[in-house]
Amino acid sequence: MARGGRCAIAGRWLGVIMALASLFTVVPVRAHHPRPSDGTLVGLAIPAIGHGEMQVVARHRSDILDLAARQARTDATLRRLMGFVSLQHFACWWGLVPGSLTDEASPFNECAHADMAGIRALLAHLSTMPGAQSAASALEARIAADIAADPAFAALCSNSSETFDSGVVIGPEWRLLPLHAPTVLTGLFLLALAAGGAWLLSRCLPPANRPASSGTR
Template structure:
């Protein structure tokens, strides 16, 4: 029952669907609404902890896990401010991708039978939070976008220049990198020909 509700909540209206136009030869992954994405983000750690305790795995399980991990790294591990909650973030689409993969992994674990009680309990907690937050009603332009393990979603790199939080993040990283390089390249001490410097023997 929990899996049915989880899938129902993850199926936004067709009017919001987006076609990514990429390869579809892999495992299809249902989309999340913007509100559901925020809820799954809070539970992703618990989903992965539960997945790590699975004693028996199969190809589908491993592909879902691998896809989610790759998308998470492509999305810079969710560290860019606003990447999950700001629809205009160039990292929002890839955020949808790795969180959709996390939900798909959880639902698939229910079918595997291992850790069944723990999986069902986690699904129930997520269902309750989604209903409490009316997550299925909070939409964005990526809410209807279905994903596929054969199609990796990259951030919209060109959009960084038009998204202030992302631009500021990368500008700060660049300044820190420059400062670090300058600190490493700076003098280690006084030169021998400077007053008070150490003269060669």
């Protein structure tokens, strides 16, 4: 591959890595609207989801989103839930941090609960919509069967009783970061990749212009 092509690829990868690394500082614990202290909903109520159930719902996430995207006729509830799960998935780093779904101690576990609870609420709403009822009901039955087949999927955690609000996007709980080694290692890995990408990109840049030597004094 030509040097210019390698440099362009290095530049693109560095941009992606830096964007991911920057999320450690730009995603707050509670993004967008703060939750009212009196419990008033900002958006739609989203029921809680069990710790083990999240893993099953996550398996069918793409199927549920595809079904929602195929709806020719939408309503305000569908659009609001679609917007919530999109923002929530971003706030959770797209589920890429190890332990987000499975580790209660992860800074990303609460936001993963919100993400999966939103997906399940979206499926529940699809099951009431003309044109989606049959497919949505089939997905709900498949999820229920998977949960019933393995007692581990009935596990609960401290976040399993939390209900959510489609108007409140939940970010990572950074106070838990120093105590969660996988998240710390993920952050260090991203920073190391960013440093390596910056070094590689610097090798692609032309040297600084220097005054030509006259050869005589």
